[in-house]
Amino acid sequence: MVQIAFIGLGNMGAPMARNLIRAGHSLKVFDLSQKAMKALEGDGAVAAESAAAAAADADFIISMLPADPQVAGLYLGEEGLISRLENRPVIMDCSTISPQTARLVSEAASEKGFRMIDAPVSGGVIGATEGSLSFMVGGDVDVFRECEGILLAMGKTPFHVGGAGAGQAAKICNNMLAAILMVGTVEAMSLAHKNGIDPKVITGIMLKSSGQNFMLERWNPWPGVDEKTPASNDYEGGFQSSLMLKDLGLALDSARAVDSPTPLASTIRNLFSMHVQLDESVRGKDFSIIREMYSDT
Amino acid sequence: MVQIAFIGLGNMGAPMARNLIRAGHSLKVFDLSQKAMKALEGDGAVAAESAAAAAADADFIISMLPADPQVAGLYLGEEGLISRLENRPVIMDCSTISPQTARLVSEAASEKGFRMIDAPVSGGVIGATEGSLSFMVGGDVDVFRECEGILLAMGKTPFHVGGAGAGQAAKICNNMLAAILMVGTVEAMSLAHKNGIDPKVITGIMLKSSGQNFMLERWNPWPGVDEKTPASNDYEGGFQSSLMLKDLGLALDSARAVDSPTPLASTIRNLFSMHVQLDESVRGKDFSIIREMYSDT
């Protein structure tokens, strides 16, 4: 039986941990919230006093934390797991962070003889609960193979993207493109709408033309075109603007680090930033709410 | 047997006219180029002395002209067909022009008792030759029905989009979105590439994720990802940058006319404009060549 230390039991981490337990793995968990740990104990996990205690006899560590500083804090420095652990569990960081920090942690791990992958997810809380997450994985292909079974307990067939940090890089590239597709779809539909074309009609036409894309098809930003999308439900559910601001921030940081121009993503992040500036409540709404900047319907 | 006047025998018009002849229609054609008319005569068309002569006993006029001024010149003013024709052929303008001009001509036609549709196409020279063009049609739905059979001789089931000008509006909305998809795909793939991810791998991942779109799938802008795309063939074939500059110009004009913001499309048109500024040869290349602005690989 595989022993897993699971660090970070938030909206995503908790259901992921539950799916691992269901798949028969033995989990020691840690979170700063006692309440979060209590809930997992009810599902069969063992609550640990600290991340280090959870990991002390683990075969694998899985971390699911909010951002770069928490991941760096967990693994790096004198108090970090990489310095403190005598055993050498395989590290799987499923947090969404910058490729740069992912590489930094991976190098530190590698120096001390740890194997590590970065394995950010997409699919949201629903995917985490249903066990249908997508994983984009960076790191050595052998380590990837070693982790594959465990990832499958939480999601679909994972992609191996490349070396350390490549999982994170792939995720931010995809999310950056997703943001462009959304805002582009809004821009085209607004122009159609103001030219008197029915939003359902232009959607139908563009779905069969060179404008076809994921957002037009499955996340339509115009209220009423598809009753299931956030746009038709007062922008509830979906992917919050605040998360898109975070992900675009990661993309732009990475673009700066590797000298890749981002005229569209920069423009889009500024639009979201201004929208939030003008109306704070936008942060908690699905990112298709950017439509409000284009048209009052 | 239906009598058709076909005006404009360029790269697109000539093969479209040929498909109408093949379908058994009787054509009188006119073009400023004698050579173009000669070629069509070989296929069974009758060459006319003027547009008015071609249309004098027609049931339908089909025009396929380069831009707004030619269409306005053909139909409007004292010398225009709308003033001069005693018969009242149905007008089908297949040119790509602004919705504004399309509405102007339609109003003039309507005042004199002509029926008219705007029916711009997509599918390029190949679609025109194969008879597989897509038509987006604006105008009265009864007139649309009347024209449907003729359009089918040149392409696929046409869309009825809405009133006069709606065909043109739909086309520029779609092409604007297509441009955004292309540049967005380039932007995301460049960031991936500079992060060391293989272009084929990131393409595969994004095709199964929220970045999926027409350009990523069927017009991939990275050389070598898909051997059939212009990017893999020195940017030959495809859709020329100069045509995208024209279509984006129409989109931005329309956006101005109806007060619809276009932060992405404006940014993109400026990128193409600068690219052409720096290297005149870009005009004749497929618009995926914009990749050169992002990455030298």
Next chain:
Amino acid sequence: MVQIAFIGLGNMGAPMARNLIRAGHSLKVFDLSQKAMKALEGDGAVAAESAAAAAADADFIISMLPADPQVAGLYLGEEGLISRLENRPVIMDCSTISPQTARLVSEAASEKGFRMIDAPVSGGVIGATEGSLSFMVGGDVDVFRECEGILLAMGKTPFHVGGAGAGQAAKICNNMLAAILMVGTVEAMSLAHKNGIDPKVITGIMLKSSGQNFMLERWNPWPGVDEKTPASNDYEGGFQSSLMLKDLGLALDSARAVDSPTPLASTIRNLFSMHVQLDESVRGKDFSIIREMYSDT
């Protein structure tokens, strides 16, 4: 005594006409508003039945109209002054219109033997009233000389910029740059403010550094920095956002016509367009109100 036909007695035209009367010129005036004509009669002008009647025995025509269509309508076509007038008064168009239309009218005038200048103004209603307008003049230098005395009755020493349309082109270039200076100043001051720097302090520093510009100095967009600016007076007075939208529209049209990239001006026009979209009342406020898109303080 010089006989002047003055066409267009709006907020700008009326005070300009008054200054000409004060300078001893004889004016026949025309406006679609009877009320506007009545007011000028009180100041000593003669009201005419039509523009053509006002101009029938004039030495000079001065027009001050809202936009391109009105100017084209006044001068061009069978009913236009250029076709109808037997005398050949010198034409001075002081409206702000596109360089393209200015050239079109100038060419038509020239064909019929009229001399013409385009002479758009800057200085606003205050400048028109005080007789301190700036004129940027396009057209033949000899015609410019002929008009100079009359222009001086309404403003300061006029600039001769170049041939027909050059006055309009210079004006839109300057106004486009003015918009960039304003939004740039807002952008820099917002960044300073959110970094905790006092708006007066950063203004003082940048005025002595490479950020110095007209807007920072004389139209400061931060409330409270300069009690005289619109920003300190609820954005009343100054230059309305709706006028800046118009002028930026002219600039972008011209840029399209001559193939000049405008990444900054396009971005800015889209910001104003979105601001107006979100809050209709912005149209009537000074354009420094764009600060609201950046910061809620």
Next chain:
Amino acid sequence: MVQIAFIGLGNMGAPMARNLIRAGHSLKVFDLSQKAMKALEGDGAVAAESAAAAAADADFIISMLPADPQVAGLYLGEEGLISRLENRPVIMDCSTISPQTARLVSEAASEKGFRMIDAPVSGGVIGATEGSLSFMVGGDVDVFRECEGILLAMGKTPFHVGGAGAGQAAKICNNMLAAILMVGTVEAMSLAHKNGIDPKVITGIMLKSSGQNFMLERWNPWPGVDEKTPASNDYEGGFQSSLMLKDLGLALDSARAVDSPTPLASTIRNLFSMHVQLDESVRGKDFSIIREMYSDT
């Protein structure tokens, strides 16, 4: 006699150090380059074995280093000066770095009882040599007063901007605005030029209008308008594109950190990034070379 430790003897640091010696101060200097230290010894400085050795008996430390990591490395961590020095010299960091890092170092300094200012400069190598640098200073006003005399030996009356980091923030705000003024001036002049207006004429007009700004006046980007500017000298001298890329990067990072939108600065940084992408030699040229993206004349 005041004892100063001067760390960092590059193109800027070396002439600054010389001016301090000329003003009668006693300097111990340190640089990783032996050659740079040798040169300063010739001017009367004492070369130290390490930064710590230079600072061991200093009243003031002045650092002039390339970027954030060098400054953080000098002062922070177990090996940093703040941990190692027993004496408590006043710290003056004249490097251009992010306000965030400036605040971080300042907090660390303050915890150990050091006084510190951030005092980035503007004026370039010429200003450093002539002793005419401008200083924008962040930190406690009393510490500022204490340092004022020393700053005056290297430049003009320094500005006290605000608390820790405010000097850095002011500098990046000003430089961001300077970049906007430059690109805006290029954009307006390009539009004028393509409308047939002489670059000198439009410069003269805009200098007396609302487009007036530092770059138009003193750094004109059009070759031939002002023989003294980099644009008239093959873009030699001036302020290199690579440095503007760095400064805009700092501005955008800070904007992200404090949630301030930057649609113009983001657009501009992407233009420079693309220009460099297309032609590597642009890095070493004055940033007015961005004109090449607009116009080939």
